[in-house]
Amino acid sequence: MKKFAYLLCILVAINNSPLLANSLKQDPATVLITGSNRGIGLALAEHYAKEGWKVIATCRKPNQAVKLKTIADKHPLVMIEEIDVTNIETINKVANKYQDSTIDVLINNAGISGGFTNQVFGNFDYSIFERVIDVNTFGPARMAEAFLDHVAASRQKKIINITSTQGSIARTRGGQYFYKASKAALNMITKNLSQDLKSRKIIVGLISPGWVITDIVEGFKDPRMLKPEESAYLVDKVIDSYTPDQSGYFFDETGTVVPW
Ligand SMILES: NC(=O)c1ccc[n+]([C@@H]2O[C@H](COP(=O)([O-])OP(=O)(O)OC[C@H]3O[C@@H](n4cnc5c(N)ncnc54)[C@H](OP(=O)(O)O)[C@@H]3O)[C@@H](O)[C@H]2O)c1
Incomplete structure (x- = not known):
């Protein structure tokens, strides 16, 4: 009986040792976010940093990413890297740099609208159309190809594409052709990829982040709109x-399935 009590004391002492507790702690999970210098991407970077994640916060111009730098100064696990999702060299450079790291969640957030006046039927600016597809559709595909092994080697294994309910063919009511087509195509790529990656147990998901006050809405305001940090919380x-089982699903920010 005495022996048992003695053993119990030792176990309690070990359990309370910070050294042991640390060695038993898992490494923090890692998230990579594109377009993390402003808007929803910036809010996601801050959100995950506060949650203790390792954040690979990517953007086109790290030197000008003042708000992101402020976050990185406060949170040592935030790394800022340069990625333009239309430029495969910038993508591969970061993929190579982190080749020995795992990425639990890849969030393809970067996106553009193409403006409101360039995509009016009868007056299409096809060079803008190409640009919108390049960023919103090709961008996430390039990222998934480049970072697949990092995600596959991780614990959570998630590729999340930030889409829009505007990409829902079932719900469309006209207008915004380029943006909607780019997101509808992204939705198909995502659903398709979810099938191809099932055997590797990789979750490929679509999330529409809600109606959020960012630069993309070009000053439009409505009391129902979310702040970027509210959207980031919900998206997380x-x-x-x-x-x-839900790989390939198209969710909105409340976790409700959106019709294709
Ligand atoms: N806000 C909404 O209501 C809403 C609704 C539905 C879906 N979304 C989606 O949410 C995502 C984030 O949008 P947001 O609202 O946060 O818009 P935002 O404030 O305009 O931010 C867009 C982000 O994408 C980046 N970006 C643009 N082109 C890029 C490129 N070639 N390579 C890398 N990054 C690039 C921008 O970086 P730069 O500063 O370098 O341009 C910026 O960081 C988008 O995919 C958007 O379609 C937004």
């Missing part, structure tokens, strides 16, 4: 609750 919740 949806990402966190994604199950392998």
Whole structure:
């Protein structure tokens, strides 16, 4: 009996040792975010940093990413890297730099609208159309190809593409052709990829982040709109609750399935 009590004391002492607790702690999970210098991407970077994640916060111009730098100064696990999702060299450079690291969640957030006046039927500016597809559709595909092995080697194995309910063919009511087509195509790529990556147990998901006050809405205001940090909180919740069975689902920010 005495022996048992003695053993119990030792176990309690070991359990309370900070050294042991640290060695038993898992490494923090890693998230890579594109377009993290402003808007929803910036809010996601800050959100995950506060949650203790390792954040690979990517943007086109790290030197000008003042707000992101402020976050990185406060959170040592935030690394800022240069990625332009239309430039494969910048993507591959970061993929190579982190080739020995795992990425639990890849968030393809970067996106552009193409403006409101360039995509009016009868007056299409096709060079803008190409640019919108390049960023919104090709960009996430390039990222998924480059970072697939990093995600596959991780614990959570998630590729999340930030889409829009505007990409829902079922719900469309006209206008914004380039943006909607780019997101609808992204939705198909995502659903397709979710099928191809099932055997590797990789979750490929779509999330529309809500109607959010950022530069993309060009000053439009409505009391129902979310702040970027509110959207980031909700998006994280949806990402966190994604199950392998739901791979390929199209969710909104509340976790409700959006019709294709
Ligand atoms: N806000 C909404 O209501 C709403 C609704 C539905 C979906 N979304 C989606 O949410 C995502 C984020 O949008 P947001 O609202 O945060 O817009 P935002 O404030 O305009 O931010 C867009 C981000 O994308 C980046 N970006 C643009 N082109 C890029 C490129 N070639 N390579 C890398 N980054 C690039 C921008 O970086 P630069 O500063 O370098 O341009 C910026 O960081 C987008 O995919 C958007 O379609 C937004």
